[in-house]
Amino acid sequence: xxxxxxxxxxxxxxxxxxxxxxxxxxxxxxxxxxxxxxxxxxxxxxxxxxxxxxxxxxxxxxxxxxxxxxxxxxxxxxxxxxxxxxxxxxxxxxxxxxxxxxxxxxxxxxxxxxxxxxxxxxxxxxxxxxxxxxxxxxxxxxxxxxxxxxxxxxxxxxxxxxxxxxxxxxxxxxxxxxxxxxxxxxxxxxxxxxxxxxxxxxxxxxxxxxxxxxxxxxxxxxxxxxxxxxxxxxxxxxxxxxxxxxxxxxxxxxxxxxxxxxxxxxxxxxxxxxxxxxxxxxxxxxxxxxxxxxxxxxxxxxxxxxxxxxxxxxxxxxxxxxxxxxxxxxxxxxxxxxxxxxxxxxxxxxxxxxxxxxxxxxxxxxxxxxxxxxxxxxxxxxxxxxxxxxxxxxxxxxxxxxxxxx
Amino acid sequence: xxxxxxxxxxxxxxxxxxxxxxxxxxxxxxxxxxxxxxxxxxxxxxxxxxxxxxxxxxxxxxxxxxxxxxxxxxxxxxxxxxxxxxxxxxxxxxxxxxxxxxxxxxxxxxxxxxxxxxxxxxxxxxxxxxxxxxxxxxxxxxxxxxxxxxxxxxxxxxxxxxxxxxxxxxxxxxxxxxxxxxxxxxxxxxxxxxxxxxxxxxxxxxxxxxxxxxxxxxxxxxxxxxxxxxxxxxxxxxxxxxxxxxxxxxxxxxxxxxxxxxxxxxxxxxxxxxxxxxxxxxxxxxxxxxxxxxxxxxxxxxxxxxxxxxxxxxxxxxxxxxxxxxxxxxxxxxxxxxxxxxxxxxxxxxxxxxxxxxxxxxxxxxxxxxxxxxxxxxxxxxxxxxxxxxxxxxxxxxxxxxxxxx
Numbered sequence: 001x002x003x004x005x006x007x008x009x010x011x012x013x014x015x016x017x018x019x020x021x022x023x024x025x026x027x028x029x030x031x032x033x034x035x036x037x038x039x040x041x042x043x044x045x046x047x048x049x050x051x052x053x054x055x056x057x058x059x060x061x062x063x064x065x066x067x068x069x070x071x072x073x074x075x076x077x078x079x080x081x082x083x084x085x086x087x088x089x090x091x092x093x094x095x096x097x098x099x100x101x102x103x104x105x106x107x108x109x110x111x112x113x114x115x116x117x118x119x120x121x122x123x124x125x126x127x128x129x130x131x132x133x134x135x136x137x138x139x140x141x142x143x144x145x146x147x148x149x150x151x152x153x154x155x156x157x158x159x160x161x162x163x164x165x166x167x168x169x170x171x172x173x174x175x176x177x178x179x180x181x182x183x184x185x186x187x188x189x190x191x192x193x194x195x196x197x198x199x200x201x202x203x204x205x206x207x208x209x210x211x212x213x214x215x216x217x218x219x220x221x222x223x224x225x226x227x228x229x230x231x232x233x234x235x236x237x238x239x240x241x242x243x244x245x246x247x248x249x250x251x252x253x254x255x256x257x258x259x260x261x262x263x264x265x266x267x268x269x270x271x272x273x274x275x276x277x278x279x280x281x282x283x284x285x286x287x288x289x290x291x292x293x294x295x296x297x298x299x300x301x302x303x304x305x306x307x308x309x310x311x312x313x314x315x316x317x318x319x320x321x322x323x324x325x326x327x328x329x330x331x332x333x334x335x336x337x338x339x340x341x342x343x344x345x346x347x348x349x350x351x352x353x354x355x356x357x358x359x360x361x362x363x364x365x366x367x368x369x370x371x372x373x374x375x376x377x378x379x380x381x382x383x384x385x386x387x388x389x390x391x392x393x394x395x396x397x398x399x400x401x402x403x404x405x406x
Numbered sequence: 407x408x409x410x411x412x413x414x415x416x417x418x419x420x421x422x423x424x425x426x427x428x429x430x431x432x433x434x435x436x437x438x439x440x441x442x443x444x445x446x447x448x449x450x451x452x453x454x455x456x457x458x459x460x461x462x463x464x465x466x467x468x469x470x471x472x473x474x475x476x477x478x479x480x481x482x483x484x485x486x487x488x489x490x491x492x493x494x495x496x497x498x499x500x501x502x503x504x505x506x507x508x509x510x511x512x513x514x515x516x517x518x519x520x521x522x523x524x525x526x527x528x529x530x531x532x533x534x535x536x537x538x539x540x541x542x543x544x545x546x547x548x549x550x551x552x553x554x555x556x557x558x559x560x561x562x563x564x565x566x567x568x569x570x571x572x573x574x575x576x577x578x579x580x581x582x583x584x585x586x587x588x589x590x591x592x593x594x595x596x597x598x599x600x601x602x603x604x605x606x607x608x609x610x611x612x613x614x615x616x617x618x619x620x621x622x623x624x625x626x627x628x629x630x631x632x633x634x635x636x637x638x639x640x641x642x643x644x645x646x647x648x649x650x651x652x653x654x655x656x657x658x659x660x661x662x663x664x665x666x667x668x669x670x671x672x673x674x675x676x677x678x679x680x681x682x683x684x685x686x687x688x689x690x691x692x693x694x695x696x697x698x699x700x701x702x703x704x705x706x707x708x709x710x711x712x713x714x715x716x717x718x719x720x721x722x723x724x725x726x727x728x729x730x731x732x733x734x735x736x737x738x739x740x741x742x743x744x745x746x747x748x749x750x751x752x753x754x755x756x757x758x759x760x761x762x763x764x765x766x767x768x769x770x771x772x773x774x775x776x777x778x779x780x781x782x783x784x785x786x787x788x789x790x791x792x793x794x795x796x797x798x799x800x801x802x803x804x805x806x807x808x809x810x811x812x
Binding site for chain 2: 029030032033034047048049050052082083084085086087088102103104105145146150152153154157158159160161162163164165166167168169171173189190191192195196197198199200201202203204205206207208209210211212213214215217218231302304308327328330331332333351354356361374376377378379380400402403404405406
């Protein structure tokens with residue numbers, strides 16, 4: 001008999017029992033946003049590849065400006081002009097300068113740039129400089145941004161738009177990322193009808209498959225929806241075998257009855273091993289985790305709120321494990337608008353709406369009987385009441401994980 | 407001459423000058439995740455549509471159990487069994503009970519359910535109940551979740567997976583959302599080559615277009631990339647006219663030189679009006695905002711870091727305005743690992759990496775000369791130093807906006 005495990009134990013179990021199974025593929029830079037990087041990325045060139053001005057002005061040798069002022073400008077010979085997107089075809093000798101635009105190349109021999117505001121063009125090939133400058137001023141040196149060999153992004157990172165910019169800068173237009181996982185979703189229950197159907201007596205619409213499909217899509221995996229299976233062990237077993245053959249992970253959702261849970265356990269055991277039966281959280285206790293070969297099989301609770309939390313808290317980390325994906329989850333601080341009682345021995349999760357008033361963020365817990373979908377609709381995030389917590393008084397500070405838009 | 411505006415003034419200007427222009431379309435529920443809801447959504451049915459048990463047990467009249475105990479069970483007649491997904495075809499009379507599964511329909515006449523653990527089946531059609539129950543126990547009433555007319559989601563909301571579940575529950579399989587905006591991106595600059603090219607002397611790769619395309623794609627808009635235009639006012643004007651005709655908003659990126667900025671201003675003025683020239687933030691001051699009809703045109707700074715912040719802080723809110731999209735941005739609290747100096751008079755934005763150590767979150771500011779792309783790569787978020795701030799000491803608490811994965 002498997003014991004009910006704490007959330008920490010479940011995450012440790014996932015770490016221990018599963019490993020990276022996702023293959024690597026190359027995708028064009030334009031499709032790499034949000035993907036999980038499969039290798040460290042090192043630069044192979046200098047960026048920029050030339051000394052570059054950061055202002056419109058005159059490139060020169062700093063020492064030629066030492067001591068100059070408005071009253072006694074340094075008089076330099078204009079050696080030439082550098083145009084945007086072109087190299088500087090000449091070398092500056094002492095007492096010479098060259099006009100350079102912002103972003104333009106700085107000629108050899110120059111070590112500084114003076115802004116055009118501190119210059120005067122006498123029109124006879126002489127430029128007066130009225131402000132001394134130091135070497136390195138108003139310029140970026142070759143390789144200031146990156147040098148060959150420098151690792152700019154680590155594998156496991158979920159690529160952001162900033163990272164895409166960095167990859168563009170070093171010319172990495174094909175990016176090695178983890179192949180998308182394919183996850184199968186099977187709903188079970190004699191009472192379920194698809195969302196487009198009108199429920200008959202005793203029937204309800206299948207909420208979990210569309211919700212899970214949306215969550216998983218947001219997370220970046222391909223979803224195969226195997227539809228609703230009635231409460232029949234042979235049919236369920238057949239569907240699970242098909243899904244395991246076609247997918248990298250399989251989620252069984254629903255089946256609130258004891259019979260379906262037991263059937264799911266037997267099917268998982270027959271295909272590999274059962275790793276977990278029950279997590280000490282509320283809602284979500286009746287959760288099953290097993291594996292067939294290296295592929296995880298998860299039996300989710302039937303109640304939508306419970307299925308939601310188990311997927312968020314354990315299934316997404318499990319999929320991250322298969323991808324080698326490193327992504328932290330961050331929280332925001334808010335004040336709770338109602339006291340909330342604790343549930344000793346089990347970590348307790350609540351959805352909440354957030355509201356900013358006079359600069360303070362308030363969290364309104366969304367109440368409702370477990371399994372009611374309106375406790376999900378309109379939520380901006382969720383918070384946890386620790387299993388050792390005595391409950392929270394009104395206006396206590398809590399840490400909210402944001403879920404808006406995903 | 408337009409004054410340099412504070413960030414708050416710019417956001418107010420956006421609110422005042424622009425309005426919802428996005429049309430409404432119906433999309434299937436499976437494609438609605440992340441989209442902006444165009445109308446309030448009200449339920450048209452009861453959910454659930456029948457009284458429903460939350461446990462496996464016996465439906466009965468609570469009053470028939472009052473006073474019962476292990477020693478003196480209440481003896482009830484088993485009227486029948488309710489099966490999952492079927493209605494209860496009979497009505498319970500006093501002193502009767504019916505077997506119901508979790509999620510099953512409760513027969514008329516019953517007002518409570520006793521868990522199977524507190525019952526004994528004597529096998530002769532009699533069930534003994536050993537624990538008193540109160541009306542409403544272990545059941546959900548018809549409409550407990552939603553009643554017809556109840557608004558469950560408000561327009562402007564960005565739909566989350568939880569919302570998708572709620573929409574499935576009420577049978578809304580076609581969802582009214584705002585049509586995706588189309589945003590045009592034009593890069594300007596004689597020094598730019600596409601990311602796949604090897605830069606020649608004085609050339610650099612175009613970083614902004616791929617970065618902006620990734621950000622905008624993540625935000626949920628369609629992007630048309632108009633490529634790189636050289637520094638020529640007639641060519642630029644032609645491209646901007648084409649983009650304005652084809653898109654809902656146009657971003658001009660780059661053009662670090664004064665000439666390109668001036669050309670962009672003249673083009674915008676000739677097409678409508680210039681609303682803004684300069685924002686008091688660092689990096690990002692040289693930002694232009696105008697409109698042609700109801701369509702915004704934005705001239706972004708050429709430096710990638712500046713272009714990044716201006717897009718995050720002003721362009722995405724501007725696009726939200728066109729969509730009527732309501733989405734708050736939340737921050738997480740971290741301790742800064744280095745002191746950072748202030749820039750009086752201008753709000754100053756810094757990218758940072760986050761690291762959790764012994765339960766505390768630390769923010770490492772990413773240093774670098776403005777415009778260097780490696781100050782973006784690997785960032786997990788960013789923070790702001792207020793324009794009135796004297797600078798931040800080491801280990802000061804800061805509010806970090808998370809940018810990972812988008």
